[in-house]
Amino acid sequence: MFCLVSEHRLVSEPVYAGSVPENPLAPDWLREPGDANALADGVWSQNALRDASGELVIAGVPASRLAAEFGTPVYVLDEDDARGRARATKAAFDAAMQGIGTSAKVYYAGKAFLSTEVVRWVAEAGLGIDVASEGELAVALAGGIEPSRIGVHGNNKSERQIVRAVEAGVGAIVIDSAIEVERVAAAAAKAGKRQRVRLRINSGVHASTHEYLATAHEDQKFGVTVADAPRIVQAIRGLPGLEFIGLHSHIGSQIFEVHGFEEAARRLLALHAELLRDGPVPELNLGGGFGIAYTSADDPMPVERIAAGMAAALAAAAAELGIEVPVIAVEPGRSIIGRAGTTLYTVGTVKPVAVDTAQGVAVRKYVSVDGGMSDNIRTSLYHAAYSARIASRVSEDRPALARVAGMHCESGDIVVRDEYLPMDVGPGDLLAVPATGAYGWAMASNYNWVPRPPVVAVRDGQARLIVRGETIDDLLARDAGI
Numbered sequence: 001m002f003c004l005v006s007e008h009r010l011v012s013e014p015v016y017a018g019s020v021p022e023n024p025l026a027p028d029w030l031r032e033p034g035d036a037n038a039l040a041d042g043v044w045s046q047n048a049l050r051d052a053s054g055e056l057v058i059a060g061v062p063a064s065r066l067a068a069e070f071g072t073p074v075y076v077l078d079e080d081d082a083r084g085r086a087r088a089t090k091a092a093f094d095a096a097m098q099g100i101g102t103s104a105k106v107y108y109a110g111k112a113f114l115s116t117e118v119v120r121w122v123a124e125a126g127l128g129i130d131v132a133s134e135g136e137l138a139v140a141l142a143g144g145i146e147p148s149r150i151g152v153h154g155n156n157k158s159e160r161q162i163v164r165a166v167e168a169g170v171g172a173i174v175i176d177s178a179i180e181v182e183r184v185a186a187a188a189a190k191a192g193k194r195q196r197v198r199l200r201i202n203s204g205v206h207a208s209t210h211e212y213l214a215t216a217h218e219d220q221k222f223g224v225t226v227a228d229a230p231r232i233v234q235a236i237r238g239l240p241g242l243e244f245i246g247l248h249s250h251i252g253s254q255i256f257e258v259h260g261f262e263e264a265a266r267r268l269l270a271l272h273a274e275l276l277r278d279g280p281v282p283e284l285n286l287g288g289g290f291g292i293a294y295t296s297a298d299d300p301m302p303v304e305r306i307a308a309g310m311a312a313a314l315a316a317a318a319a320e321l322g323i324e325v326p327v328i329a330v331e332p333g334r335s336i337i338g339r340a341g342t343t344l345y346t347v348g349t350v351k352p353v354a355v356d357t358a359q360g361v362a363v364r365k366y367v368s369v370d371g372g373m374s375d376n377i378r379t380s381l382y383h384a385a386y387s388a389r390i391a392s393r394v395s396e397d398r399p400a401l402a403r404v405a406g407m408h409c410e411s412g413d414i415v416v417r418d419e420y421l422p423m424d425v426g427p428g429d430l431l432a433v434p435a436t437g438a439y440g441w442a443m444a445s446n447y448n449w450v451p452r453p454p455v456v457a458v459r460d461g462q463a464r465l466i467v468r469g470e471t472i473d474d475l476l477a478r479d480a481g482i
């Protein structure tokens with residue numbers, strides 16, 4: 001149902017002159033829900049539910065308690081959800097790769113979200129960690145994971161980062177360009193160590209995702225071409241401080257089809273077979289990028305299907321090439337931590353805005369919250385779709401098409417572009433946005449001098465601070481003029 005208004009462009013209270021089944025401002029994928037309080041299947045963390053009073057409770061902790069104790073905005077991580085997905089990913093790849101006569105290594109991509117607590121969760125689930133900066137390396141080491149279970153990435157690693165990684169004894173450094181061969185070799189020589197390295201290949205596989213999230217089409221900064229790889233591997237093999245352990249490919253992020261991974265597996269394995277002629281190639285790393293559901297319109301593949309699809313493609317390609325399937329590594333981030341996260345906000349202002357459409361004037365309700373693009377840049381950056389629900393209560397009011405906006409000084413500051421919320425959503429309501437565990441906090445900023453929110457882990461009715469939120473004093477402390 002949507003509001004038709006006659007001549008107002010901005011109305012303080014919507015005027016109902018009629019109703020049609022859907023608001024014409026709604027995108028095609030968004031259906032008006034029968035119940036605008038319902039938590040969509042597959043989107044919320046596994047321990048999110050509404051209690052008898054209607055309040056959202058995550059892992060036994062009510063939203064109101066989280067808001068009272070930690071303030072809003074706050075990122076809430078459902079610990080058992082994250083741990084369970086880490087274990088399930090490991091189990092799926094172990095089973096699929098054992099089924100084709102090899103084994104699997106699963107790294108958690110720390111760029112999605114990293115804190116020492118999460119390092120412990122994934123390490124206990126049997127995963128390694130992939131880090132992409134000196135900071136991520138420091139957090140992984142501080143979390144106590146064995147350095148041999150850390151993989152190091154980056155298209156422009158600083159020399160200091162390379163030295164730190166080698167000195168720490170990381171399990172593998174992924175070389176991204178010919179220039180890095182010398183840099184890693186120099187660091188290994190200085191440390192008197194032999195460093196295991198992979199080589200990242202730009203496989204040319206186009207993943208069907210947002211352009212910025214697709215990383216393996218030719219015109220981008222990551223990796224080396226299939227044609228250049230043999231020469232670079234030869235250089236690596238010629239250096240005593242380096243041990244070549246295999247190729248690496250990451251085709252992109254938030255991918256829903258197994259086809260891209262299968263194609264990358266086939267292409268990489270053909271190159272892998274060529275390299276086997278001149279020496280050992282024990283492993284093949286196929287990266288991460290497994291998609292998750294942000295709204296009920298998303299239909300991600302179960303990890304078992306991805307693992308089975310990759311395994312089948314690898315087994316077939318290896319048979320054709322007449323080689324053994326190497327140890328297979330993968331490094332998902334989002335699919336492990338994304339769904340575990342929920343952001344809680346407080347609604348500050350609500351504003352119905354009338355918009356001309358071909359079907360008449362429709363109203364979109366702007367619901368402004370106390371965070372925004374500083375805690376979730378994904379909507380502005382990638383036009384990512386999210387969903388939202390009132391967390392503090394249920395409402396019997398009819399659904400209204402809403403847009404959840406932030407408090408920043410620009411109109412692109414949107415947290416949830418399109419969602420139906422109860423018409424009476426208003427100031428003081430707690431609003432929950434699910435599936436914010438990956439690339440939310442990790443890409444947070446201090447835009448408008450807004451302090452970054454805390455991260456709280458919830459489990460069995462207990463809430464624990466795992467990353468402290470910033471304060472205004474933290475911000476002032478960095479201003480050298482004070």
Ligand code: LLP
Nearest residue numbers: 109250253254288289290331332333334439
């Ligand atoms: N491995 C490599 C080499 C990567 O570059 C990435 C992500 C991953 C693994 C993990 O991908 P995941 O499984 O989390 O999709 N900021 C973007 C995502 C950028 C991903 C960059 N690399 C977003 O918010 O969607």
